[in-house]
Amino acid sequence: MNKQKIVVIGNGMVGHKFIENMLAQEKSEAFELTTFSEEPRLAYDRVQLSSYFSGASAEDLMLTSAAYYRDRDVNYVLNDKVAAIDTANNKVLTESGLEQPYDKLILATGSFPFVPPIPGHEQAHCLVYRTIEDLEAITESAKQSQVGVVVGGGLLGLEAANALKNLGLDVHVVEFAPRLMAVQLDEGGGQVLQDKIEALGVNVHTDKNTREIVAGEGARYRMNFADGSHLETDMILFSAGIRPQDELARKHGIAVGERGGIVIDNNCQTSVENIYAIGECALWNNRIFGLVAPGYAMAKVAASHIAGGTEQFTGADMSTKLKLLGVDVASVGDAHGRSPGCKSYVYQDGINGVYKRMVISEDNRKLLGAVLVGDVDTYGTLQQMCVNALDLPEEPEVLIVPSVEGGASSGMGVDALPDSAHICTCNEVTKGQICSAVSEGATTIGAIKSATKAGTSCGGCVALATQVMNAELLNLGVEVNTDICEHFPHTRQELYHMVRVEQIKSFDALIERHGKGLGCDICKPTVASILASCWNQYVLDDQLAGLQDTNDHFMANMQKNGTYSIVPRIAGGEITPDKLIAIGQVAKKYNLYTKITGGQRIDMFGAQQNELPLIWKELIDAGFETGHAYGKAVRTVKSCVGSTWCRYGMLDSVAMAINIEQRYKGLRAPHKLKFAVSGCTRECAEAQSKDVGVIATADGWSLYFCGNGGMKPRHADLFATGLDDKTLIQYIDRFLMFYVRTADRLQRTSTWMENLEGGLDYLRTVVIEDKLNICEELEREMSHVVGTYQCEWRTTIEDPEKVKRFRTFVNSDEKDSTVLFVEEREQIRPANEDERLHFVASQSTDKIA
């Protein structure tokens, strides 16, 4: 059988989408696909182009790969422009002289940046913003510039301004119109945006018509404006709009619009039957769509039409939501209120820089459009109301007026949306599709993303998609699956039980008997923790090492830049001057940032992987041991000075705090555990905010359980009073082991207790009355943990094989060059994104010099 030859000119976002759509057709083997690109690489994500400046490489932006095309027999030619179409003989000719016949031809040539014909615009350092090569040129130019001007204050212009700002330039935006984002915003919105952007240090000049670009005095160029004013700058970035790339159509008699764009019908066919146009080069109903979502919709329609389907292109929603220079901006539908008879509501908050305008129909029934600046929380709702033509609530203003705490909400939950509502406009995903994905088992936003693609392009819809998912889960009354992950059809408690009863000592043995697959970052650390609670083996044993989360594996807390923090144990917060000095000396020697933590001890930040054993060697020599700040384990026991010094103290709270910390240090649990001991009811140690709190009274110790600070603070409950030292410890032993045995993964004691049937009273019957007849067992288990304690850092530095694992690279002694620090308040801190870019930039210029 002869395959039908499909040729796609342009391998941009839409051209590639078309190819994917063709490959997904049932009869895909009936087609032979060929694509030509003028650019030196296959399709990449132009929408995310600016992320190139925050560290993404060209490769990160790729939407496809040579291998993907090769595996699917898609022919591609890069770096070669199609120069002519021979419509009589159905073939295309490229600049390099290639000839390719076609049965169907797709024009997906996109658009090109419009550069106003200002005299002087063709000089060096006058650039545009469209391709990866453009960005490379901008980076180069920025290295030799201090001031940058962006011509054009639209969406792209402001995105470009942000990029220049991140490159460290002094940035100006020059706009021809009287306001920023003239296409999307009305005057009020434009002004609020301008105020906000100027507050960020970007200079905005509106109403400026550039007459010429000439040599500057203080800087490379000088821009002279029609009103007689001028501006000096080293580089100029044109972002004054885009023009459809319709050159081929013009040349070969394919109909184009008056102001450009290749005319297409609802099938995406041009005036020549077997030639289609899609994406930014296409003109439908006299409109160009400068966004990717409508282009994707066209790609789908064209592919369907070629394969004999019936899909039609019937326009697209142009609503947008963006974060520009850190300012949230959104526009929906008819933002300017151009519809006949329409009315507006405007809400303006000059203090917080919020502007909202809502355009509604003459009869007050429907929302036609909206503009939001500074606060776009209601974007999802408004956009859905607009595209689905939902009825407005009785008092429409509730949609944009901030709701007063406790007052009525706008009452427009996701339940009000029809199934056909487009939740993700980029990927055309409807509410119905998300709901069916939920009923097919996708219960996390990650699963929804992979099942429907919703939220995977611009990401603007993720919040709304999550709301839809949660509402649907609720509607379905979904029984929450309690399996810890796909590898074990069991809860944590069941796994704990199996490990105990069957005396299982390794993950491999457990998964072989009770699970499947290789395990994952959920079940492995959970099992590691269970094994540690039960058997208390050394965490870096060969068969346990791979189970540990990185913090446990390196026995230090990983920080945002991949370095670690180190927290030695300082039991009860008591420390000798010599030890303080030792910490100071180590921190100084290794140039670590030091800070007093919220847990009454000292944290040292910024250690590299390979330095950890060296630092620990010195700390251990000075008498320290590990503080388990990295583990789901006993962290700290806070104390107040107590009866030894304090005039109110009832008992020696410091001694008890140290006693408790020494006893339980090293215990690994479903979540971290924090304790405190106060010397009297003034409670200076804040014991009532801890998992285990102890307060001294005239009659002995009062014991509190299940408090915490953190995300959802909860005061601890009074469990027992008037206890002596021995009973106090006995109850804590039993309580902790019972928690370890029965809690869920990552469940603090507070949530555990709240989910325990019978709550605190039940806990008393177990721990005090021994109703389950397990107290002896619980105490035995605890004494095993206490008896087998080892400082795992000491064990590690004594074993050269283990120390080797801390090398940064297996094959080199070099340092990790991605780790950069800057100085702040006389200490180091990780360099932020801007500083990193700057550093890398200055480093490479150094190399050139």
Place this chain on the structure above:
Amino acid sequence: MGWQIICDSQELLEMVGVRALVDDRQVAIFRVKGKFYAIDAIDPFTSAAVLARGVVGSLNGQVVVASPLLKQHFNLETGQCLEDDAVHIKTYDIRENTGKIEVLV
């Protein structure tokens, strides 16, 4: 292009990643059920070179490593991020040759 020797193969524990410097690129290397994998060590979400230090496992039949910082998963075979279609990282050809691990660069 050529095979570059990285280390002795017994230096690689099952399911415990290591980092190597290969022509100035940081590469994360893993041994999973006797098979070897090599991917870029830099986490695209945080720009920190941490991927060799993630937990290795499987999800829906794909062999993956979880970034220790924000927990996204990457397919060790293809470099594809499971949470975000648009993100994938570079993978390298890797082999064991007479007791040595080698990466193709």
